[in-house]
Amino acid sequence: MSDKAFDCVSCGACCFSRNPRYLALLPWDAARALPPESLFAEDGQTYVKFECGHCVHLDLSSGKAVCGVYKDRPEACRAFRAGSFECQKAIRANGLLGEKVRPPVAA
Ligand code: SF4
Numbered sequence: 001m002s003d004k005a006f007d008c009v010s011c012g013a014c015c016f017s018r019n020p021r022y023l024a025l026l027p028w029d030a031a032r033a034l035p036p037e038s039l040f041a042e043d044g045q046t047y048v049k050f051e052c053g054h055c056v057h058l059d060l061s062s063g064k065a066v067c068g069v070y071k072d073r074p075e076a077c078r079a080f081r082a083g084s085f086e087c088q089k090a091i092r093a094n095g096l097l098g099e100k101v102r103p104p105v106a107a
Pocket residue numbers: 001006007008009011012013014015080081082083087088090091
């Protein structure tokens with residue numbers, strides 16, 4: 001996080017997407033310890049799996065948005081700057097903790 005006005009663990013909006021190919025690995029990610037079962041390959045490109053509208057590494061169980069692979073998170077996640085145009089666009093589209101796109105919790 002680079003901007004104190006944007007608290008990533010209270011947000012996580014950029015870890016949500018309905019696009020299963022939202023998070024592609026880049027050459028710099030080859031040395032990172034991402035669990036193989038969290039990845040899939042298609043047409044020569046490797047992606048991080050998204051399930052239920054968010055990255056499989058996003059842990060929402062504490063009511064916060066916690067990246068389960070923070071130390072080894074992909075390059076694209078590292079490049080995503082809090083407070084940037086893309087950040088604010090993700091918050092508008094997905095809402096804090098993905099409230100706008102998360103499937104409703106079964107009663
Ligand atoms: S959308 Fe912005 S504030 Fe929210 S988690 Fe991503 S970088 Fe942080």
